[in-house]
Every structure is written in C-alpha cells, then in structure tokens.
Amino acid sequence: MPYFTYDHIQFYYEDDGGNGEPFIFLHGLGGDVNQTFGLMKQSDHIRRISLDFRGHGKTAAFGHVDDFSFKQFAEDVMALAKYLHIQRFNLGGISTGAGVSLHLALRYPASVKKLILSRPAWVDKPQDDLVCEAFSKIHDALQDTDTLTARNLYENSEVYQTMNSLSSYAGESLLGQFNYPYVRETSMKFVKLPKDCPNDDRNAWRNLKMPTLILASQLDPIHPYAYGLLLSEHIPNAQFIEVTSKTINNKQHNHDSYDAIKNFLNKR
CATH class of the missing domain: 3.40.50.1820 (Alpha/Beta hydrolase fold, catalytic domain)
Known part of the structure; x- marks a missing residue:
C-alpha cells in the first residue's frame, strides 16, 4: 500500500x-x-x-x-x-x-x-451551530463508554433526531462515523474542523x-x-x-x- x-x-x-x-x-x-x-x-x-x-x-x-x-x-x-x-x-x-x-x-x-x-x-x-453540535456530540458520546453504547446514545440524542428529520442521508452519514475503527482516538476532528x-x-x-x-x-x-x-x-x-x-x-x-x-x- x-x-x-x-x-x-x-x-x-x-x-x-x-x-x-x-x-x-x-x-x-x-x-x-x-x-x-x-x-x-x-x-x-x-x-x-x-x-x-x-x-x-x-x-x-x-x-x-x-x-x-x-x-x-x-x-x-x-x-x-x-x-x-x-x-x-x-x-x-x-x-x-x-x-x-x-x-x-x-x-x-x-x-x-x-x-x-x-x-x-x-x-x-x-459551520452553523446545529451542525457543529451534531458533530461535537459524536465526540461527547464517545467519552467513558464503548463505541456501540456511544452510537446508541447519539442516535437517541435530540440533535441527531433533528438532523435525521431534515435529511435521512445526513442522519445516516453522522451515524456512520461510529464505524471507523479509530473513531474514539480521532474524535476531536468532529470538534475542531466544524469550528474552523x-x-x-x-x-x-x-x-x-x-x-x-x-x-x-x-x-x-x-x-x-x-x-x-x-x-x-x-x-x-x-x-x-x-x-x-x-x-x-x-x-x-x-x-x-x-x-x-x-x-x-x-x-x-
């Protein structure tokens, strides 16, 4: 490779x-x-x-x-x-x-x-406040719990539900972030980049x-x-x-x- x-x-x-x-x-x-x-x-x-x-x-x-x-x-x-x-x-x-x-x-x-x-x-x-929150909540959900539990917490969050109601693809994309093997280690990207x-x-x-x-x-x-x-x-x-x-x-x-x-x- x-x-x-x-x-x-x-x-x-x-x-x-x-x-x-x-x-x-x-x-x-x-x-x-x-x-x-x-x-x-x-x-x-x-x-x-x-x-x-x-x-x-x-x-x-x-x-x-x-x-x-x-x-x-x-x-x-x-x-x-x-x-x-x-x-x-x-x-x-x-x-x-x-x-x-x-x-x-x-x-x-x-x-x-x-x-x-x-x-x-x-x-x-x-990015606007809603999008910044939608991404930063991925980072927050991953703190002090396993990835599967974090995904479930995130899927039930108000900000995810709002984004998913606006666009099913946006919801799918946000949930898909939890599939990355190093999502926990790299999760600050979801905080830093949307605010740049x-x-x-x-x-x-x-x-x-x-x-x-x-x-x-x-x-x-x-x-x-x-x-x-x-x-x-x-x-x-x-x-x-x-x-x-x-x-x-x-x-x-x-x-x-x-x-x-x-x-x-x-x-x-």
Missing part, C-alpha cells in the same frame, strides 16, 4: 497513474480515499490522486488536535504533491475536502489549474482566477445549497451546477457529480 511520510506521519494515498493531468480529489469529514475514488471512476485523460487526511482512513495518526485544521490539511496535500513531483494540478474536494481545496487555492494559486468544490460545507465562517473555516473573508474569493466548478444540492443541512450559490457569486470564473440530492437518490447524485467533474476537467 502506498504511503508517504510528512510531519512524522505516514499518510496513505492512492494514485491511479492515469495518462492525463493530475487531479487531486479530497474526501469529506470522516471519509477516506474510497469516497473520492468511488465517485470519480477511472477516466481517460485524468490521473486520479487522493489521500486519507490525518486522523482519517488508513492515516490514523494526526499529531496534535490543533492540526485538525484547513491550514494543516492543505499543507499535507502540498506535501503529497511535492512527494509525487507535481508542481501544478487540478484540485477538488467533497465537503471538508472542498474546504481544504478552497484554502489551498487561496494560499497557493499558482499550483492549481482548475478548482472543484463539491457540496461545500463551509463558507467564510465556521477555509478562510474568513469572502472577498478574497474574488482573487481566484482559475476555472472553478461548484456542485451543490438541496435537502442537505450539512452542505447547504446556499453555500454553493454564495461561492459561485464571489469566484469570478465559477460554474455552478445543481446535482441530485443524496437524500433523494444517492446513486443519481454520484452519477451527476461524476459527469459534471469529468466534463469540466476535460474541457479545454
């Missing part, structure tokens, strides 16, 4: 060695490379690259809890690009991965050829010159449709596409997203 070492951490990554331009595609909070490689199937003219963020997937180590941040995650991605000897690349992400991509594009614009923000879950501020943000000034988005694709859907309280619209209004070369909500049809959502990303990357 491919790993590279940075900041005393062994990061798991995947690189399909495709014959096209490199596309670094980043997963969401609690996800891993299976999320990005599962959505973005192998495609002509696209070299797919992804990594498990620190405290995620096969990269269980994370350093200090303060390293659960968009700034640090972006540095980790740049370290992977350097390791692979890639100076410029297409960049995108889902949810947290979109936030990392936005942060990286703002800090290292010369490195990013095209930018893709799929289901952005942050704008220029932390990719940047704190939306006017800075106007400085992004690279072609940008933004995907968003309705019925998604963790990834508000309005966030995608807001980003598209401030990023000069942004194309906005509404995709099917995962709450309605997960398979169709993935199909819509894949087609939009593939067409965007292959457009000259």
